[in-house]
Amino acid sequence: MRVLCNNCGLKCHIKEWKERLDDLLAKKQNNLLDDEVICLSQSIDDLISDCINCNTSNLYSSNRRNTGERDSILYYYGEQHLIVNLYNYIEEGIRSKENIYISVEKNLYKRLENYLIINRIPTEKFKFMCLKDIKSMIENNDKSIKLREEKSRWIVQPSLQKHFLYAESTLNKHTKDLDLDILYVYDAYEHIHRNAKSELSSKLLGKCQYSLKRESHELWV
Numbered sequence: 001m002r003v004l005c006n007n008c009g010l011k012c013h014i015k016e017w018k019e020r021l022d023d024l025l026a027k028k029q030n031n032l033l034d035d036e037v038i039c040l041s042q043s044i045d046d047l048i049s050d051c052i053n054c055n056t057s058n059l060y061s062s063n064r065r066n067t068g069e070r071d072s073i074l075y076y077y078g079e080q081h082l083i084v085n086l087y088n089y090i091e092e093g094i095r096s097k098e099n100i101y102i103s104v105e106k107n108l109y110k111r112l113e114n115y116l117i118i119n120r121i122p123t124e125k126f127k128f129m130c131l132k133d134i135k136s137m138i139e140n141n142d143k144s145i146k147l148r149e150e151k152s153r154w155i156v157q158p159s160l161q162k163h164f165l166y167a168e169s170t171l172n173k174h175t176k177d178l179d180l181d182i183l184y185v186y187d188a189y190e191h192i193h194r195n196a197k198s199e200l201s202s203k204l205l206g207k208c209q210y211s212l213k214r215e216s217h218e219l220w221v
Contacts, residue, residue, distance in 0.1 A: 010051045011192055017044050018078040025080050032087040032119045041084040048075050048188045071182035077192070079108070082185060083115050086155060089183060090116065090126060093153040100126040104157035104185070129154075151179040158184055 021040050028034045052075060074089075076082035093100050102109060109128050117123065 010047055014044060014047045014051065014077050014188075014192065017047065018081060021084070022078065022080050025084075030115055030118050032084055032115060037084060038088075041081055044077055044081050045085075048077055048192070051192050052188065071184060074183055074185045075188040076185060077188045079111070082108075083112055086112060086185070087115065087119060087121075089153070089155070091121065094121070094125050096151070098181075099150055099152040101129050101152060101154045102126055103129050104155065108157065152181070154180060154182045156182060156184050158186065 017040065021037070021044065024034075024037055024040060025031075028037055031037065074082075074085055076085060090100050102112070104112070106128075113123065116126065
């Protein structure tokens with residue numbers, strides 16, 4: 001945590017609300033549409049935004065703005081917070097008749113898949129894709145993906161800096177002419193607790209943040 005943040009309670013509040021969300025989801029039998037679950041997730045969104053955009057940090061811009069790019073970033077704190085947000089992002093895409101592709105760690109994908117099934121999202125509505133296969137699949141016009149024919153959403157989890165930078169450069173190069181929205185999901189813990197300074201930090205600066213609109217449950221990017 002930054003020295004200037006020693007007297008700030010955001011870190012404790014985020015951790016506390018993350019634990020409340022974990023407990024609430026268990027109580028609500030993993031119902032991602034529950035109003036209390038959504039409201040609590042929104043509150044965590046706000047706390048994370050307050051922290052990473054705080055003027056005591058020189059890593060981030062002090063405001064959220066749309067840069068005109070098609071890609072955006074979701075900062076999450078804890079797996080349950082991530083899943084609540086991804087469910088809404090995926091569900092909104094399905095309602096818009098968009099293809100959904102997911103490139104995250106396999107264990108996380110399995111857990112996300114279980115949550116989606118529990119919440120009545122058919123498995124044929126989304127597809128897992130390995131990051132290392134993206135380039136060849138796009139170049140070879142793989143028939144298992146429909147990026148060239150239809151509007152799509154792609155969720156990418158850059159677990160490591162080199163993976164993020166590779167994914168971004170690869171996707172930008174090979175998808176610039178495609179009707180594709182990309183959501184990068186990144187663990188806010190690294191920045192909230194460790195103040196990790198890296199090339200990745202600067203890459204995230206210009207990206208528009210993803211969240212749920214308070215009360216309306218609509219999405220903004």
